[in-house]
Amino acid sequence: MATERTFSIIKPDATRRNLTGKVTAKLEEAGLRVVASRRIRMTREQAEGFYGVHRERPFFNDLVAFMTSGPVVVQVLEGEDAVARNREVMGATNPAQADEGTIRKEFAESIEANSVHGSDSPENAKIEIDFFFKPEEIVG
Numbered sequence: 001m002a003t004e005r006t007f008s009i010i011k012p013d014a015t016r017r018n019l020t021g022k023v024t025a026k027l028e029e030a031g032l033r034v035v036a037s038r039r040i041r042m043t044r045e046q047a048e049g050f051y052g053v054h055r056e057r058p059f060f061n062d063l064v065a066f067m068t069s070g071p072v073v074v075q076v077l078e079g080e081d082a083v084a085r086n087r088e089v090m091g092a093t094n095p096a097q098a099d100e101g102t103i104r105k106e107f108a109e110s111i112e113a114n115s116v117h118g119s120d121s122p123e124n125a126k127i128e129i130d131f132f133f134k135p136e137e138i139v140g
């Protein structure tokens with residue numbers, strides 16, 4: 001299995017509760033390495049662009065409001081099978097359905113305030129990494 005990169009966001013519910021380190025530790029324990037990281041306050045334009053695929057979904061406006069409600073930490077993670085590994089350690093979107101030991105089971109507040117984002121395919125990982133990072137900001 002080749003080394004792969006994925007894109008992660010530590011969401012406002014997690015930064016608000018000072019969980020950046022604890023979430024990152026779970027990622028690292030899962031074999032992922034943080035090769036780029038930046039704490040930002042997402043603009044409305046950034047959130048709408050990033051979540052463009054969800055524009056027609058009923059939760060879109062709430063999601064944009066939530067993602068701009070506080071700081072987030074955008075990260076590039078590297079490791080073997082990084083996209084799938086990250087999805088596994090994140091757990092199900094709805095924390096009520098998330099497996100024991102996952103980030104969302106341990107930390108998420110609700111289906112919306114679910115502490116982390118992770119790319120759902122290698123193709124989307126590349127698009128999402130390019131949305132937030134320049135190549136020279138990623139140090140593998």
Ligand code: RTP
Pocket residue numbers: 059063092093111112113114116117118119120
């Ligand atoms: P993500 O994209 O953040 O990694 O999460 P995901 O794939 O597990 O979930 P997705 O279906 O892509 O939804 C994106 C984010 O929208 C919020 N959401 N709210 N209120 C709702 O019913 C609802 N459903 C989804 C969550 O923050 C979810 O992570």
Ligand code: MG
Pocket residue numbers: 120
């Ligand atoms: Mg998704």
